[in-house]
Amino acid sequence: MRPVRTALLLGGLTLLLTGLTGLLTDPRVTDPFDVLLWAAGLLVLHDGVWLALVCGVGAALTGRPVLRGWLVVVAAVGAVAVPAVLRAGDDHGNPTLLPLPYLRNWLLFLAASAATAALAALVRRAVRRAPRPGP
Amino acid sequence: MRRGPFRAGAFRSPARGPRTAVVLGRWLGAALLLCFATGLVSHLLQDPPSRLLAVGLPTRPPWGYRVTQGLHVACGLAAVPLAGAKLWSVYPRLFEWPPARSVRHALERAAVAALVAAVLLELFTGLLNTLQWYPWPFPFRQTHYWTAWTAVGALLVHLAVKAPEIAAHWRRARSVPPAGRRAVLAATAAAVGAVTLTTAGQSVPWLRALDLFAPRRPGAGGSALPVNRTAAQAGTVAVPADWHLTVNGPTPYRLDLAALRALPQTTAVLPIACVEGWSANGQWTGVPLPDLLRRAGLPPGSAVRVTSLEADGPYRTTDVPAPYADHPRTLLALALDGRPLTPDHGFPARLIAPDRPGVLQTKWVTRIDPL
Numbered sequence: 001m002r003p004v005r006t007a008l009l010l011g012g013l014t015l016l017l018t019g020l021t022g023l024l025t026d027p028r029v030t031d032p033f034d035v036l037l038w039a040a041g042l043l044v045l046h047d048g049v050w051l052a053l054v055c056g057v058g059a060a061l062t063g064r065p066v067l068r069g070w071l072v073v074v075a076a077v078g079a080v081a082v083p084a085v086l087r088a089g090d091d092h093g094n095p096t097l098l099p100l101p102y103l104r105n106w107l108l109f110l111a112a113s114a115a116t117a118a119l120a121a122l123v124r125r126a127v128r129r130a131p132r133p134g135p
Numbered sequence: 136m137r138r139g140p141f142r143a144g145a146f147r148s149p150a151r152g153p154r155t156a157v158v159l160g161r162w163l164g165a166a167l168l169l170c171f172a173t174g175l176v177s178h179l180l181q182d183p184p185s186r187l188l189a190v191g192l193p194t195r196p197p198w199g200y201r202v203t204q205g206l207h208v209a210c211g212l213a214a215v216p217l218a219g220a221k222l223w224s225v226y227p228r229l230f231e232w233p234p235a236r237s238v239r240h241a242l243e244r245a246a247v248a249a250l251v252a253a254v255l256l257e258l259f260t261g262l263l264n265t266l267q268w269y270p271w272p273f274p275f276r277q278t279h280y281w282t283a284w285t286a287v288g289a290l291l292v293h294l295a296v297k298a299p300e301i302a303a304h305w306r307r308a309r310s311v312p313p314a315g316r317r318a319v320l321a322a323t324a325a326a327v328g329a330v331t332l333t334t335a336g337q338s339v340p341w342l343r344a345l346d347l348f349a350p351r352r353p354g355a356g357g358s359a360l361p362v363n364r365t366a367a368q369a370g371t372v373a374v375p376a377d378w379h380l381t382v383n384g385p386t387p388y389r390l391d392l393a394a395l396r397a398l399p400q401t402t403a404v405l406p407i408a409c410v411e412g413w414s415a416n417g418q419w420t421g422v423p424l425p426d427l428l429r430r431a432g433l434p435p436g437s438a439v440r441v442t443s444l445e446a447d448g449p450y451r452t453t454d455v456p457a458p459y460a461d462h463p464r465t466l467l468a469l470a471l472d473g474r475p476l477t478p479d480h481g482f483p484a485r486l487i488a489p490d491r492p493g494v495l496q497t498k499w500v501t502r503i504d505p506l
Contacts, residue, residue, distance in 0.1 A: 001302065005295045012291025016249070019284030028277045035273050035282070039252040046255055051226050052140075054219075058148065065315070069322035076216035076326035080262065080334060081348040087266050093368065096361035096479075097267055098350050105347035109333065 066124060070117035074110065081106045137232055146227040150315030156224045157304040158320060162327075163217040164290065166210045167254065171287045173207035176200070177410055178280055180492050183456070186438075194458045194465075197489030201408035204492070205338035208412025211261045212334055216326035218254055220319065243296050250289035253282050265411045266350045337413035353415030359472060360407050360417050363493060366478035369445040371499040378444075378483055380467070381502045384431030392483050396469060398422045403464040409493040419487045421468035425461055427503065435461050438506040441486050444499035453495045454506060459488040467500060 023032050054075075061068050084102040091097040139145065180192060180200065193199065235241035257279060264275050271278075294301065336346025337353070346352055351361045366372045379391045390398075401423050408414035428437060439460050442452045459465050465488040469476060476482040481498030488496065 001298060005298045008291045008295035008298070012288045012293075012295060014288065015284050015291060016288025019253075019281050019286070019288055022281035022284060023278070026277045026281060028274050029281070031273065034271070035256070035278050038271055038273075039256040039282075042255040042259055043248065043252040047222065047226075047229060047251070050219075051223060054223060055146065055226065065318045069318065069325060072216070072220075072322040073326045073329050076219070077329050077333060077348070079215050079219075080212055080330050083263060083266055083268065084348050084350055087268055087350075090268075092267065094362065094365045096351065096355070099352060099355035099361075100347065100349075102348065109347055113329070 066117050066121040070113060073113055077109060077113075078106075081109065140227075140230040141232055145230070148315060149313040150319045151224050151227065152313065152316070153300055154304045154308065154312070155316050155319060156221065157301055159217065159221040159224050159323065160301070162323075163214060163221045164294075166214040166217055167286065167290060169210045170207055170214065170257075171283055173203040173210070174280070174283055176203045177207065177492060181410075181495065192456055192458060194462045194489050197464065198406050198408075199490040200492055201338065201406045201414040204408055204410060205335075205412055205414055208261070208265060209331060209335050209338070211258060212330050213327045214254075215258055215262070216323060216330060218258060220323040220326075222251065224319075246289055246292045246296070250286065250293055253286035253289055256282050257286055267411075338408075338415075340415070349413065351409070351411065351413035353413065360415050360480065361409070361413055362479045363409060363411070364448065364450075364498075366482075366499070369443075369448060369499065371444045372478050374444065374478075374483055374499070378501070380427075380484060380500065382427055382431040383502070383504045384428065384433040384437075386430075386432040388431060392469075395422060395467070395484065398426070400469075401463070401466060403466060403487070405464065405487050405489055407487075407493045407496060414493075417487075418472050419466055419468040420470040420473070421466040421484065421487070423463055424455070424459075424465040424467055424486070424488075424503075425463060427467060428460060431503075431505075433505055440504045440506050441497045441500055442502040442504070443497050444501045450494045450497065453486070453497045455486070455488065459491065462489060464489055 023029055023035060029035065057071065058068060061071075081102065084098060084100075085106050088098050088102045137143070177200070183192065235244065260271070260275055260279050260282075263269065264279070269275060332342060332345045333347040334349045336343040337349035337351050340353075343352065343354070353360055355361075377391075379389045380395060381387070381389050399422070400420050402418060402420045404416050404418050406414050406416050424439075425435070428439065433439070436457045437460060438454060438456050440452055440454050443450070445451050455465070465486070467484050468481070468487045469484055471477075471480055476485060481500070484500045485498040486496050486500060
């Protein structure tokens with residue numbers, strides 16, 4: 001284990017320094033501090049706001065695993081879909097950029113996934129209520 | 136006094152734990168490493184660090200870049216829910232008390248902070264780049280590239296630190312898993328599946344019917360192939376009436392469009408594969424580039440520079456290394472799917488070569504020079 005850990009550590013530090021040096025010396029990245037600021041901002045938003053919200057909602061929904069699972073899926077797909085919904089129509093005159101009806105698709109996805117989750121919850125309840133076979 | 140999340144027992148989900156973190160970490164680690172490897176391929180194709188490497192770039196399979204870059208974007212999108220789930224699984228560690236037990240412990244936590252920040256920046260900038268949305272003040276491509284090295288470096292350091300814990304929980308324990316772990320893993324898997332199925336149609340034709348959210352879709356908007364830069368954006372809508380192609384070499388020459396169309400034509404089915412993850416095949420017809428170069432007296436093995444009509448832009452010129460310049464299916468294309476090129480697809484002539492990023496398939500070509 002020790003040689004593997006040492007190799008990982010040394011290799012990791014080398015790559016880390018390569019990335020930082022590149023960021024600091026690339027002539028096209030004129031202000032590396034901006035990059036640091038955005039990275040730190042994303043970290044604070046994700047860990048400070050988003051995950052706190054997720055944990056709060058999760059704690060409130062203890063005992064409702066299907067609803068929780070549906071929210072996880074909706075949040076994940078939303079992270080990808082909502083930026084497209086927000087940018088729909090902003091194509092800089094390029095009709096092949098963002099060509100789909102993203103808002104309609106997002107509502108469609110919410111409805112279809114909610115229906116699937118409701119069905120799963122019903123099946124789950126039915127299975128739980130069914131008399132168990134004897135030993 | 137320790138309050139809120141710093142309170143002992145503040146986080147009560149039994150589904151959290153080292154085994155959950157290891158399973159999610161494996162999935163996320165695989166996605167990130169695949170992103171890094173495929174991203175490097177893309178970078179090397181666009182920015183070969185030396186002429187020597189450019190000579191050795193592969194031209195086959197012709198759909199190679201289509202696969203690597205399609206995977207790059209698909210894995211990046213799949214990593215969005217994976218990163219969320221992984222960070223949730225270790226979230227209580229953020230509130231450890233005391234915040235640092237030793238210098239070593241402080242360094243470990245700093246490496247984790249660097250890892251998380253770099254991964255979030257990569258996923259965020261990568262996602263918005265596919266929408267051509269740039270709300271940040273730094274250049275996308277260079278920042279995304281260098282941050283990737285930082286992220287993978289921090290990932291390896293993290294693996295080195297956590298190696299004993301990872302090894303201890305690599306295999307499933309014989310005991311019954313705690314309540315909720317399977318639900319967490321199932322929800323994460325479902326989220327990854329849903330994100331992939333609703334976006335991968337931009338590069339996987341048989342998933343096109345499920346594609347709800349990809350920023351590009353071949354065949355949508357009345358265009359068989361999407362375009363990244365339109366003729367209007369490049370200022371090449373009005374091609375000069377006296378347009379001609381200049382090929383320089385030992386015996387330089389000029390040809391107008393009619394003369395180019397009179398040369399022997401070849402048809403090749405080659406994909407346009409964009410750095411932003413979308414791709415599709417087109418049926419291109421035009422003059423093989425090797426024919427044009429031989430006519431100018433350039434021997435096989437010559438690399439050339441192709442120049443576009445566009446006045447500026449990072450891809451106004453592209454270098455074509457010898458493996459592509461010699462390839463019989465590398466065309467100066469004049470037609471797409473049997474019809475003359477539209478202005479947005481590069482009228483009057485564009486480059487199309489096997490296994491190259493779309494941004495290097497220069498449009499509105501006006502000149503070819505030996506390098």
